[in-house]
Every structure is written in structure tokens, then in C-alpha cells.
Amino acid sequence: MAKQYDVLFRLLLLGDSGVGKTCLLCRFTDNEFHPSHISTIGVDFKMKTLVIDGIKVRIQIWDTAGQERYQTITKQYYRRAQGIFLVYDITSERSFQHIMKWASDVDEYAPEKVRKILVGNKSDDVDKRQVATEQGIKLAKAYGMDFFETSAFTNQNIAETFTRLAEQVLAANKKDLDLLRMSNNDEINLAALEEEEGLCDGAPGDQGKGCWC
């Protein structure tokens, strides 16, 4: 059987301490939710395989320490990311304000081609909401990003958000991928035919649902 080719992306979760980066990751990769907050002190990662347009995409998602004192160190990880989640907490005006700073750090330290997506987490906690959905939409628009409100607690928009960013990264690197596909000749197609038959619509079932842009 032909050798499969896999694509590996690195996606990075950024945002203030406590906005729920680790919870988003846990929910996405393990479908688990732990309500207690244990600060990530360091850089953690998990792997996840998605099938997008029939391509097996392996994403390595990096979860970074959000605390300010570690930022000089975490910045060096930006360089190796192809996609970045800018995460704030809809119940924290402050975490939303800080998105600007996170975004400017990304501009400075991440590769130019990096794709970004804005995420307002904890959308289940409506009583404590401090950041209106419209504010998120507006900010995302200003930065030219997609925007999702998510809840790691209720599993709202989690897969959608991660898949969307992965799709965008894939699209941004499409040229390279096509070349790769060409150079790997038709054996790939053959294998793709057998192994991924019926999987071509492996992307999220209902695209656009919950996306505000």
C-alpha cells in the first residue's frame, strides 16, 4: 500500500492566565473538562489528527503559560507556530483588553504567514459576561480574523474552532501541499481512494455554524 503523507501543523494557544487555554485543549483532544484552574507553568502540547479535504492533518497544539512573567520565554515558541488562537475570557474585560497586546506580540514574534483566530471562551457563563459578543466580532474584524465564542464546559464550538484554524493553515500552505501531492505522484491518489473513501467531507459537518464572520 502506498505511503501516506501526513501534514503536521503547530497551533499555539495564547491569552491571559485563567482564560481557559488548557481546558480548550483538554476538551478538544480528550473530550474532558476539569473545572479547577491549575496554572500552566511551562509549555505543554497534545496531538490530534483531523481529516481535512481528504488530507490527514496532524496538529500539535501548544498550550502556553499565560502569566506575564513567563512571556519573554513563551514568545520564542511563537516562531514555530503556523496558527495561533488568541483566547480571552468573556467574563473578564481585562483579558479582552490584553488581546491587543497578545496580537502585537504575535506580529512581532510569529512568522508572517501565521494564521490567527479570536476565541472568547467561557460563553456558558452568561451571568458574569463582561465582553459582549459584538465587541469580539468587532475586534476580530479589525484584525481580519475569524471569531468564535466557545465553552470548554459545554463543548460549544470547540471542534469548530480548532478545525477552522487548521483549515485556514492548510489553505495558507496549499501551494506547498499541492506541490507535495504532485511530487508524490499517483500512488497517493490510489491510497487516498482506498483509505479515505467517503472521508473527503471529513471537515466539520456544518460549516459556519457558530462562526460570527
Added chain:
Amino acid sequence: MAITADDVSLEDIIPISLDFAVVEVSSSEELAVVGADTKMKVSYQEEELELRLPFGSHSRLFLSEVNRVWSDVCKTTTQAPKFEWISKYHKATRGLGTTVNKLNQHQKKEKSSDKKGTIEGEKGSNSGTHKSKAYSSPESQSIFSREDRNDLVRSSSHTPSNKAQILAMPQFGLRDNLIRCELLKNEDLYTYPEDFSFFLGTYNVNGQTPKESLSPWLSCTLNPPDMYCIGFQELDLSKEAFFFNDTPKELEWTKAVSQALHPDAKYALVKLVRLVGIMLIFYVKKEHAEFISDVEAETVGTGIMGRMGNKGAVAVRFRFHNSDICVVNSHLAAHIEEYERRNQDYKEICSRLQFRQLDPSQPPLTIMKHDVILWIGDLNYRISELDVSNVKELIGKKDFETLHSYDQLKRQIDEEAVFVGFAEGDIDFQPTYKYDTGSDKWDTSEKCRVPAWCDRILWRGKNIVQQHYQSHMALKTSDHKPVSSLLVIGIKKVNAEAYKKTFEEIVRNIDKMENECIPSVTLSKREFHFKDVKYMQHHAETLSLVNDGQVPCQFEFIQKPNEPTYCKPWLTANPSKGFIAKGGSVDIELEVFVNRSTAPELNSGKEQIEDILVLHLERGKDYFISVIGNYLPSCYGSSIHSLCQLREPIQDMSQETLREVAKMSGGENAVNTEKPLDIPKELWMMVDHLFRNALKQEDIFQQPGLRSEFAEIRDCLDTGIPDSLPGSNHSVAEALLLFLDALPEPVVPYSFYQQCLEICSNASQCEKVISMLPQCHKNVFNYLAAFLRELLKNSASNRLDVNILATIFASLLLRSPTKQDLAEKRKTQEFFQHFLAQGSS
């Protein structure tokens, strides 16, 4: 690989010298495509090459070898090898240069599509790439780099887990194998059987050419079958066919077959395979063609010498939907008594017939590895124990059941000597061998062969039902009659929805497994607080790592950006890297020790006891560990100038004052309201103490003090102004020496050092130099010299002499900004001796 580390040593092949560099080009900007390549930039003198090494352990081995050799080269200063062998390639390299230039222009146009560029480069510069192939790998491709060196340096900076390590993640090939394996195991979950009809036909044509239509044989079914697998034997008995495997009969019979296929459907010829006279043709109904894949054909000769093609088998394998099917057409050994030889031929065919797989890493497929095996042919098994008349009698009575019980094949199968696991339908037709050609009459030749069921159709596999099994008496071309069988086979069809679900489930499980296998440790503490850190006082805390992951792990403290080492100079982690078995643990000592090189910055408040360590697990996470603490400033490691500004003990001073004082050092206390001290009070306290208590102390400055007493003396000097100091005279003497040693700027400042060496033999010149020192330094120098002269006056009791004191003090007062050699050392002593002579000022 042609070259391995065992055969030759790398340094003999590649000109690895100090100006040789191999840097992995980080591809953060582009897509990281796993399994594709590792990009390397190789530079040697003026030349730079960019290579792509194929993903895999060979490449990693190669790179680690290069790095090992390179670091060896760096360590040794021996004559660099000349690499004469390479000179003959230089021309070729130049050739590469021109090709590559073109390539680069091309790349400019294409921009960022360097993959395409590389492929074309490979085509265009075969001679040039040959060189790199010789020492990398067959698939490597090379292009010249246009990036400048700065880019190279920047992109190669060490990062905690670079691409190489990510590539070393659990191998992706392994992942695919796992997925494949799991998919196979769970096939029932996403496939369902659907019946397809397979028409199987076998015909020994005895070297004849087709003289009549084959329709009565091939179109005998009501409905058109989905597949046709038609086997012939003895297609051509000529010597030409035997020796050159070439025969016009192939085309003739193929034509005859295609004309006779069922008229109600269209068929596509998928594969034809022939070995001398054994031919197999495989047709498929047009609409099924797209579900046929992985078609392979093979032949095995078992004839003369056990190898020739007069006997043997041809076979075609293919995948139809999700079922793997193998069709074998064989012609086994002849003659009634040779049934064991036939059994042996069967076994030979089974073991020797192997289909290659598309994925070269997979082992070849044997016949028995298939879901469905269809075996047809002239198997040549005869009727034994009965003579011709008995056989013909039974045939006449149509008692095929009794006759069949004498059939060698049936008996051999019953004994499990051959065709184990195969099934055959009931035989309800008369033997197909041997007739007079052109008739339905039994063999009338003098040999008068006993009739036999030579031509058979067997199968092995699940969900197979035979619809018919018959011979076709209407055909008279050969001394055999053709046989056909229609099998309805349940083929595994894929339910796309269920497949997707199963596939996703498998991937999810493998992801989970992989995530669980990411190395992980628990840390006993994430923050370390070092309280009241003092000069030359060792503080240690223990960080315990427990490997709570599923795999052994390798840990290492790694550098942060813009810092030369993994931690601040006053901190060490011991061990800083290591290995922890699964479930095991390691204690790491975090040690803080402020010495003379780190004290000045801490005393002046420019630095704090504050650091973040990055503990990296190979192929795993990074942990941040905070180290904080407070440092108690000390006169040790403070400058003479600063100390002269401080009338109070240093630890009574605010951070701010200390910072201020440090800032204006050098300039003569412009803004200071108070007149500075002539000499640091701490120096005075020690010297005065010694002057009062130790002038006659035997072996003073020669016998070491006690470390604990030094700590007391240091605390005393830093916190108060007592009348006398604690500890023995020797301890105080040593504390004095340590004080001088810790001065960031020696008593004779570095800027005067060279001058002192030059005029060391001239006493008055020496004095002149001293007179030019900054005031406080001059004071200290003179004060110390005077004290030492006092000591020398008591040399009878303290057993000191000029030489001893000059040796000890010259090296402290006149320190070299660089490394000091022996000659310099002598000169500094000579310099200082002038000041120890009694009667000097």
C-alpha cells in the same frame, strides 16, 4: 545505504573542519511536512549547499555523526585533513553552480515554490548532485542557497524542541501501520458483503489454434457474470514458445475469448499473464472496473529442473472493493503415478509465487494471504486403482460419485496433502480428458489413456457459493474439454459512513495513546525561594522529578533566548540533564553560590536573585521553574570606590543608595556631600585587626583559615563596625586576601597593569605609576604596603619574607585583565617587591 558508520569514518569522506558547518534549516515559515524531508544547509569555506535529506533514521544518524565529528574537530588542533579525494569533483561542483544559478532564477519567478524548483534541479544537474548523493542519500537533492549568513545564524538558533525532535516523534510510518492494522481488525464494522458472480474457466488446448467459437463455454450463463477469469494450458507446445516465451497463440486465443464473452454486458480486460503455455485472462464488467485496484500478476515455473515454464502457474491478484482476491491458473505435473509430484508443484507455487506490494516496506504477498483464492487449471490428477474399462463403465452409468472416490485429487485433499482449505463443487460431468481431437470419443491412441478429471476449479474463502460446475462437450478443438464454474462471492463493500466512523474512532484512540506517551514528569516544586543569599555561601534546594508518564524520559535544562546558558551564573542545577525511567525519580540540586564574578552586579543591585529555568523533556513538554531570592549585599565584590562612599555597614544601606554609589564609581564623587573615606572601612578593620593581633603570628597569610569563621567575619564587616573581628588570625588574614581577590577592579586597576609590567624593574618608575592611581586605590595600595612592611619587621616570629608576601599579594593587587603567564607573574612580583623593601615610602 552504501555508506554506514561502521564501514568508514565520516571524517575521511567529508571535509569537516572548522569552516564546515551543517545547520538544520528551521522551516517555521513554511509548512512542516512530516515524512518529507529534513532541510540542511551545508557550508564549507565559500560554498553553501542546501540539501534535503529524506526523513528517517538514516538521515538522523548521518547528522548526528557529522555533529560528533565536527565537535571533535573543534576540540583538537591537529593538522586539518586535506581531502585530496575531493579535488577531482571540483569541476563537477562548478558545473552544479551554473545549473543552480538557472535554477535560482527560476525560483525567483516561482517564489516560495522551492519544492518544484528542487525537483527540476534534480533533473537538470545530475552530475552535480552526484557528489552530494555520495555522502547523503540517494534521494537527497541539492540547491544553492541565496540567503545570507545572518539568516542562517538566526534561523539556526537553538530552540527548546526543534523540528528534528518533532520529526523524531513516534514514527509516522508506524502510525499508518497501526491505523491499517486496526482498520483490518474492525473490517466487519464498516463493510458488508455484496454478491458478485465470477465466471471461472479452464481449458487445456493442447497447442491448437482456436477453430470454433468459445461461446458455448463462456456464454453458458443466463446472465452476464461480473468477472471472467479464463485459464488456458498448453497454449503453445512449440520450442519457440518454450525457449522464448513468445507465441502468436496468445493473441489468437485472447481474441477468441473476447468474442465469446457474454453478449449482454461490456467487459474490460484488466490483466493477462502468461508463462509459456499457461495463460490467465481477467476481465471485469465495465461498471466494476473502478473498484478494482492493486492489480499484480506473477508466474512460477515448476517444469523441467523444477523451474521451467512448461509446467507451473500464473496468477493475478487484485483488490475488489475491500476484498483481496487471487486467481491462480496452474498446470501441474503429468502422468498417472506422479500425484506426489503434483502435490509438490502445488506447494512450490504457494511458496514461490509472491506479489510485490506498492509500499516497498511491506513484505510481498503470498497466495494464501488473500481473502478469496480461486484456483483453476489442468491439475492433472487422475483416476487411480481402476482400469480403463471400469472407468468407462462408471462413466456410462453416469456414476460420477463412485468414480470420484477414485479421483487422486479428492483423495489427496482428504488426506490434507494438497489444497488444504480449498473447496470444490460436486462433479456432475464426465472426465474432461482424454478425447480424440475433434470428437467426443475417448482416446483411441495406443496409449489409450484412462479418462480423468484433469481440469478443475477450486476455491478458498468465505461467502462463496457455486452456481454451476460443468464441462463443455461441444468444444472439440483439443484433447481436453473446457470446464467452467460460476461462483457467487460475497465481496466486502465499504459503507462510507461506517468506515468514516471506524476510521475516526481508530485515529482518536491512536491520538489518545500518543498523547499518553508524551513524556511527562511531576515536579516537587515550581518555585524556589532562596532567602538571604550571602557572598560565598552555598545554598541548595532540592527539586524532585518523578516520571509519571508512560515512557522513559530525558530531561534537560535549556537555554532561553539571548542568554548564553540555561541559568544565571550564580545558579546551577545538578544534574542539569539526565534520564528518568518510567515511574522513576531524580533529585536535582538547585544551588545558588555567589562568587567574586557574580557578586559585583548583585551588590550594586543591577542583578537580582531571580531566574526562570526551562526544564525541557525530550519530545515532550517544557516546564518553567522560578528561582527567586534576596541577596544580602557584601563588601566582598564591591569596588574600592563604592566602599569608600559608605560610612555605614553595607547591609544598612538601601538598595537605592547602593545603586547610586555604584553608578558614580570611577568619577570622583562629584555630587557626594560627604567626603569619602580614605580607604574602605572593611579593609581597615581587617588590617587593623591583624596589625593589633597578628604581627607575630607564625605562618600568617600562609596557613588557611576556617570557612565558618570567614562567614562570621564577612557578616561582621557587612553589618557593623565592631572593634574586633571574630575568628582566628589566620581566618582574618584569609578574609583579607579574599576581599582583595573579590574586588571587581583590582587595587592596581586593569588599565595600569601593562604599564606596571613594563617598568617593573625600575623602583622609582614603579612608585610613579602608583602615584597616578585613583586616590582611593592609591590609598589602599600604600596602606597595604605599609602593613606588609610592618609584618616583615617581625619576620623572625611570623616567618614571612619579601618573596612570600610578594608572591601572595602581587597576584591580588596586580591582576591581569586576561590570562597571566609565568613571566608576567614574575614581573608583577618584581614590581611589588619594590614596595616591600624597608624604608620605601
